[in-house]
Amino acid sequence: MTAFKYLTTQQFQALPRVAQRFLRYVTIDTQSDPRSSTTPSTDKQKNLGRLLVQELHKIGITDAMMDGYGYVFGTIPATNPSTSQVVVALLAHMDTSPDEPGDDVEPVIHANYNGDPVVFPADPALSLTPEQQPALLNHLGEDLITSDGTTLLGSDDKAGVAVLMQLAEDLFADPTLIHPTIRLCFTIDEEIGRGVESLNLDTLGADVAYTLDGSSIDNISFETFNAAAATIEIEGTMVHPGYAKGIMVNALRIAAEFISLLPSDEAPETTSGYEGYLHPHSITQSNAARASIELIIRDFTDEGLLEKKQLIKNIAKGLQQKYPASMISCTINDQYKNMRSYIEATDPRTISFSHEAAHQMGLTLKEHVVRGGTDGARLSEKGIPTPNVFNGGYDYHSRFEWNTVQNLKRSLAFTKKLMACWASAHRLFKTE
Ligand SMILES: [Zn+2]
Numbered sequence: 001m002t003a004f005k006y007l008t009t010q011q012f013q014a015l016p017r018v019a020q021r022f023l024r025y026v027t028i029d030t031q032s033d034p035r036s037s038t039t040p041s042t043d044k045q046k047n048l049g050r051l052l053v054q055e056l057h058k059i060g061i062t063d064a065m066m067d068g069y070g071y072v073f074g075t076i077p078a079t080n081p082s083t084s085q086v087v088v089a090l091l092a093h094m095d096t097s098p099d100e101p102g103d104d105v106e107p108v109i110h111a112n113y114n115g116d117p118v119v120f121p122a123d124p125a126l127s128l129t130p131e132q133q134p135a136l137l138n139h140l141g142e143d144l145i146t147s148d149g150t151t152l153l154g155s156d157d158k159a160g161v162a163v164l165m166q167l168a169e170d171l172f173a174d175p176t177l178i179h180p181t182i183r184l185c186f187t188i189d190e191e192i193g194r195g196v197e198s199l200n201l202d203t204l205g206a207d208v209a210y211t212l213d214g215s216s217i218d219n220i221s222f223e224t225f226n227a228a229a230a231t232i233e234i235e236g237t238m239v240h241p242g243y244a245k246g247i248m249v250n251a252l253r254i255a256a257e258f259i260s261l262l263p264s265d266e267a268p269e270t271t272s273g274y275e276g277y278l279h280p281h282s283i284t285q286s287n288a289a290r291a292s293i294e295l296i297i298r299d300f301t302d303e304g305l306l307e308k309k310q311l312i313k314n315i316a317k318g319l320q321q322k323y324p325a326s327m328i329s330c331t332i333n334d335q336y337k338n339m340r341s342y343i344e345a346t347d348p349r350t351i352s353f354s355h356e357a358a359h360q361m362g363l364t365l366k367e368h369v370v371r372g373g374t375d376g377a378r379l380s381e382k383g384i385p386t387p388n389v390f391n392g393g394y395d396y397h398s399r400f401e402w403n404t405v406q407n408l409k410r411s412l413a414f415t416k417k418l419m420a421c422w423a424s425a426h427r428l429f430k431t432e
Contacts, residue, residue, distance in 0.1 A: 025158040145405065229297070347385045
């Protein structure tokens, strides 16, 4: 077994198997790298991939394999193939965030957490308190898992990986746990936005899917922005500045005026939750003769997106009228749609079954909106509805990152109940 600096063999062996897996997986460095152009971005992600394939074979998943990009696949056959027709993919990403160190992770268990500040043995200056993170108080008496303070923990998303591996073992060991055909998929490079870029959907072979990559124990997310991008091109009139009176039209001044007319209360820096925004992010041509402004437009509703697009067009039109000697054009392209629209059209049971499974555990899921793109959003758009469900972790992408032994068990129990719900789904949504 792996030797842990802050954990004895006896302590390790006393843990539930899902937590043992988690501790083993977090010690394998799988950090992705946004500067790399290879797939996977770092070859070391395959070290975990190879281990997972070996362990899946041992569990009895004979078709477990890793493809050339580093994606790991394996099938858990349905308990009753004649009644259970929907193939459910369960995904977790193997890579960890490049935001903080991810090598030589030394997990620490803070047994029976009592609400005091959490102390990190290798960095006593670092402290995690309930004032910073009130969710800690929901886990009093539980066994907190953190890093030693010098690295990420990597619960994002090795908690998801550990839960799915344990699910496979438990479903194979206990035939009374009913479930549909499950395609396990461990992905690469999620943290650098390339999580499903090279994923072969035929190999995945699923009708619906879930990512186990959400924080906390009561979180489901299936809403992302509707997104569009705009380019405003401004052509001025250039003459020698010494003789420019009444003739020169300075494109830079018009660009500055355009930006000043954008509502300041609809900016990423002034909005949260369900509020959309307009975000000028670059000026690609910038001289007095010519200026181009690039903006992104985000809103959760179709109407909201339309209004924001119209606002941009109106500002451009107003400036054109004010400066008739200039040429101002405005091009707007849609980028992606709120994943909710795809999920509801393809199979809304992905959401209702999640609520049902949580309800059976006495939990009420909170629907959480994602203010950015996700792997699940891309899969949903490609026809595989993919909500994101919780893996128990908190404070992702920081050295404070933590999970609890009990949350890993909750995430595992939830996933089992969710699969039992799908075992009774006899048909694809559209044929029902
Ligand atoms: Zn993640």
